[in-house]
Amino acid sequence: MAPVDLPPTFGEAVRGEIMRGKALAPFTWFRVGGPADALFIPADKNDLAQFLQQLPDNIPITVLGIGSNVIVRDGGVEGVVIRLVGKPFGQIHIDEENAQVIAGAGAPDAMVARAAVKAGLAGLEFFAGIPGTIGGALTMNAGCYGRETKDVLVRAWGYDRYGDEPRVFDNADMGFTYRKSAVGPGIIWMQAVFQCERSTPEAVAATMAEITVKREASQPIREKTGGSTFKNPSGENGETLSAWKLVDAAGMRGARRGGAQVSEKHANFLINTGDATAADIEGLGEDVRAAVKAHSGVELHWEIKRIGREA
Numbered sequence: 001m002a003p004v005d006l007p008p009t010f011g012e013a014v015r016g017e018i019m020r021g022k023a024l025a026p027f028t029w030f031r032v033g034g035p036a037d038a039l040f041i042p043a044d045k046n047d048l049a050q051f052l053q054q055l056p057d058n059i060p061i062t063v064l065g066i067g068s069n070v071i072v073r074d075g076g077v078e079g080v081v082i083r084l085v086g087k088p089f090g091q092i093h094i095d096e097e098n099a100q101v102i103a104g105a106g107a108p109d110a111m112v113a114r115a116a117v118k119a120g121l122a123g124l125e126f127f128a129g130i131p132g133t134i135g136g137a138l139t140m141n142a143g144c145y146g147r148e149t150k151d152v153l154v155r156a157w158g159y160d161r162y163g164d165e166p167r168v169f170d171n172a173d174m175g176f177t178y179r180k181s182a183v184g185p186g187i188i189w190m191q192a193v194f195q196c197e198r199s200t201p202e203a204v205a206a207t208m209a210e211i212t213v214k215r216e217a218s219q220p221i222r223e224k225t226g227g228s229t230f231k232n233p234s235g236e237n238g239e240t241l242s243a244w245k246l247v248d249a250a251g252m253r254g255a256r257r258g259g260a261q262v263s264e265k266h267a268n269f270l271i272n273t274g275d276a277t278a279a280d281i282e283g284l285g286e287d288v289r290a291a292v293k294a295h296s297g298v299e300l301h302w303e304i305k306r307i308g309r310e311a
């Protein structure tokens, strides 16, 4: 798909920043991928709503968080990419009375975990193990070490692409399943409310520290990566299989394509060793899927979102 033809007056009325042809690689963990036709950083929620209200119907929208779960393809992303960064979207409030944490969609999960610790609220420690934003967590039902977003979310709200009224979703409306929300890409998440249990800062901090240590030991967290590449599939009797074990058994740990490699540390992680293209990484992922299918007959499904056009 060719770059979308944005009208010359496009985005004139907004207070935030619009950058045409802006490279997206620096905004992703993999550090690969082409430019957005336009990247929009809204000044605040009203600016975003106004922008959406004026956006022509034929211009596609993609929201990017911290880019810890995406491969942006080398040809870039069509239409407008929206990033909710900075103070207006990253606010975290504690509701002492209800033992709840209210977080903006742009707030990093780890900061939300730390705010809960400080307030002596338990339940959000697992967010310390996820290097994304709350917007990404709502989309992905992010989780680790036995807890996921669906276990703690009370409600979230966002805008649809027309930016009219805030759309509120209770937990039950989110249609959460493993690493997925049924709400889909039509909503731009703005804020979420999480339920906690009262505890003490010391007790919560200890659980969080355990998670941090486990994660450091098992994941290549200092690499250019995208987290778990494939979802853990179901076996013949409905049991959950480990994607990394299947990749290992197929002999793909350490496999390479161009500058991309299957991590030696965790076989369900792909890494950019330095000069990988998005095509190298996605191609290597497909090599892994083919090898696992040939070896064990299991079909792996991508957990990482792949967005944009091929070069």
Ligand SMILES: Cc1cc2nc3c(=O)[nH]c(=O)nc-3n(C[C@H](O)[C@H](O)[C@H](O)COP(=O)(O)OP(=O)(O)OC[C@H]3O[C@@H](n4cnc5c(N)ncnc54)[C@H](O)[C@@H]3O)c2cc1C
Pocket: 029, 062, 063, 064, 065, 066, 067, 068, 069, 070, 084, 105, 106, 129, 130, 131, 132, 133, 134, 135, 136, 137, 138, 139, 140, 141, 142, 143, 144, 187, 188, 189, 190, 219, 220, 221, 225, 226, 227, 228, 305
């Ligand atoms: C080293 C490493 C370890 C990881 N470990 C885990 C783990 O243990 N558990 C786990 O679940 N994940 C893990 N991940 C994956 C990733 O951190 C999560 O999926 C995270 O929730 C993605 O958040 P993000 O802000 O980076 O989203 P992005 O990667 O930027 O986007 C992911 C998806 O969310 C959508 N999105 C983001 N923000 C919004 C918004 N405001 N409104 C609408 N849609 C939005 C995007 O459009 C995209 O579809 C790991 C990743 C890395 C790199």
